[in-house]
Amino acid sequence: MHLNFENSEDKLIVYMAGELDHHSAEEVRNIIDDRLERDSYNKLIMDFENVTFMDSSGIGVVIGRYKKLHMRNGKVCVTNIKSSVKRVFELSGMFKIIMLYDDVEQAVNNI
């Protein structure tokens, strides 16, 4: 999986590309956490536009970041979710606590 980072003021945006499964999840989690720590961000936008496959490992990655940032009053949201990814997320009830936006611009303006 390939990750690209951008920032907008106090928000870290991560653009993910490829397949998010148990194999890639650990690396994704480590790279994102390093970035969050290094520059002390507490708002994270995770973009799924180029995520071509995701299983329940992806739920763990998003909820894990949520728990981490929630402890320091931060926020996590997800953007550009396609229907195959959305169906996996919906099973977990995750959208009760994690906001979903159509695109990154909307997320930047709202969190």
Added chain:
Amino acid sequence: MGYNKIKIEFLSKSQNESFARVSVAAFASQLDPTIEEITDVKTAVSEAVTNAIIHGYESEEDMITIEAIINGTELTVIVNDVGKGIDNLELAMQPLYTSRPDLERSGMGFTVMETFMDSLEVKSDKGRGTSIIMKKIFNPLS
């Protein structure tokens, strides 16, 4: 469509998760599935193989076997490991339950398999391994 069968075997390395789901998806493509149907199968296989790697074998490496069978419009996928087995199957199958919260597992693996396939059966013997038997019926293109 008749009858067809494959059997694949691979080491329980996480790198092989994508090999496993893509292989089963390629076999299932004979059933003229929709993209959504194929995604369902890939996701369910990915969950079963991940469980075998994380829970069945833990840190050990051993073989995982997948058999996939086409019978008419029905696909059966059997994922076998000879690992440690499941202690409490009822608990393991509960949504959001995970024995490995330390790995940030969501506890949704069995729920995904149940939702995305038409049937799910789990056979597990402590110390002997686990078999996941999943079936999905494909709607033929009209």
